[in-house]
Amino acid sequence: MVRAPWETRSCRKQTAQPRAERRRRPPSKDAQTTGALRRQILWLSNRLNRVWKLRPWNGWAEHYDDNNPMIAAEECVVTPRLAELFTPGAAALDAGCDTGRHSAALADISYHVIGTDLTPAMLNIARAKVPAAEFREGLFENLPVDDNAVDLVTSALAVCHALDLSVVFNEFARVLRPGGRILLSGPHPTAGQIGGQAFLSGEGFDLPHVRNHAQPISDYVTAMTGTRFHIDSLVELPYDAMTLEMNPGHKFYPQVVDGALKGLPFVLIWEATLT
Ligand SMILES: C[S@@+](CC[C@H](N)C(=O)[O-])C[C@H]1O[C@@H](n2cnc3c(N)ncnc32)[C@H](O)[C@@H]1O
Numbered sequence: 001m002v003r004a005p006w007e008t009r010s011c012r013k014q015t016a017q018p019r020a021e022r023r024r025r026p027p028s029k030d031a032q033t034t035g036a037l038r039r040q041i042l043w044l045s046n047r048l049n050r051v052w053k054l055r056p057w058n059g060w061a062e063h064y065d066d067n068n069p070m071i072a073a074e075e076c077v078v079t080p081r082l083a084e085l086f087t088p089g090a091a092a093l094d095a096g097c098d099t100g101r102h103s104a105a106l107a108d109i110s111y112h113v114i115g116t117d118l119t120p121a122m123l124n125i126a127r128a129k130v131p132a133a134e135f136r137e138g139l140f141e142n143l144p145v146d147d148n149a150v151d152l153v154t155s156a157l158a159v160c161h162a163l164d165l166s167v168v169f170n171e172f173a174r175v176l177r178p179g180g181r182i183l184l185s186g187p188h189p190t191a192g193q194i195g196g197q198a199f200l201s202g203e204g205f206d207l208p209h210v211r212n213h214a215q216p217i218s219d220y221v222t223a224m225t226g227t228r229f230h231i232d233s234l235v236e237l238p239y240d241a242m243t244l245e246m247n248p249g250h251k252f253y254p255q256v257v258d259g260a261l262k263g264l265p266f267v268l269i270w271e272a273t274l275t
Helices: 009-015 017-022 029-061 069-084 101-109 120-131 164-177 191-192 217-225 241-247 254-261
Strands: 091-095 112-117 134-137 150-156 178-188 227-239 265-274
Touching: 029 091, 069 150, 069 178, 069 227, 069 241, 091 101, 101 112, 101 120, 101 134, 101 150, 101 227, 112 120, 112 164, 120 134, 150 191, 164 178, 164 217, 178 191, 191 265, 217 227, 241 254
Parallel strands: 091 112, 091 150, 112 134, 150 178
Antiparallel strands: 178 265, 227 265
8 A cells, every 4th residue: 555655653653753843842922922812812712602602591590481382382282292202210411501491301201401501591490490311511522411311302492502412312212222312302394494593582673582493304404314313293383373373563563464374384393213
């Protein structure tokens, strides 16, 4: 086999600078100042990014459990299914747990529950609501959970806020035991494409909201099958009467909203097994 020069040992020896020599040479004063400045700018930009990212979520924490049509729709399917998937001694992760809605249901069923979320204000409410569960602050792109730690990952209405689903499912695969399951719900991409967003409280045309990324179904399929998941089922729930009524446009032009949205898919619910 022909090797490129940089692949051969002798080549590395000739060109690489010995480690000890590299360490001995101190950085110049200019480089030190630039390095310190860069570290400070990086720290500051991380802080600002975090505060900026958390701003809408913190504001939502207090009102999250108020009337939410998506919660009402997905709960009818997800909560009974959590019970069906229970086996004695099972551990479950509620990723993006928010104020602990599914964590509470999981604890009631007797799962050992870990809830994780990005937003401290949401986690504080969850801790008060579900003392039996353990709540940890962290991203679902980098879960604060050990490898092979749980039998079930549930994530409700949360991964729609992720920029890259593959990273998230890769993390789900890492924390699940072999044969473990995912039960995941989210806004249907069709709902996102026609303006459905995570609306916070607001009046009239003032509609503060958090972005739901309109991830196409194929993004989910690629992310799941690419990370060793076998997809067991996909349920697509349509807009129901309550949801249509709560649509922000409904109070201005109800017939238009009803006519346009009735029957379109609103929520999706995935079930998958780690192979
Ligand atoms: C709509 S709420 C989720 C609802 C909750 N799972 C439930 O059962 O109703 C979305 C949650 O996802 C969290 N979140 C958003 N992006 C996140 C990320 N990258 N990592 C972890 N949590 C995130 C937010 O803090 C928020 O609590």
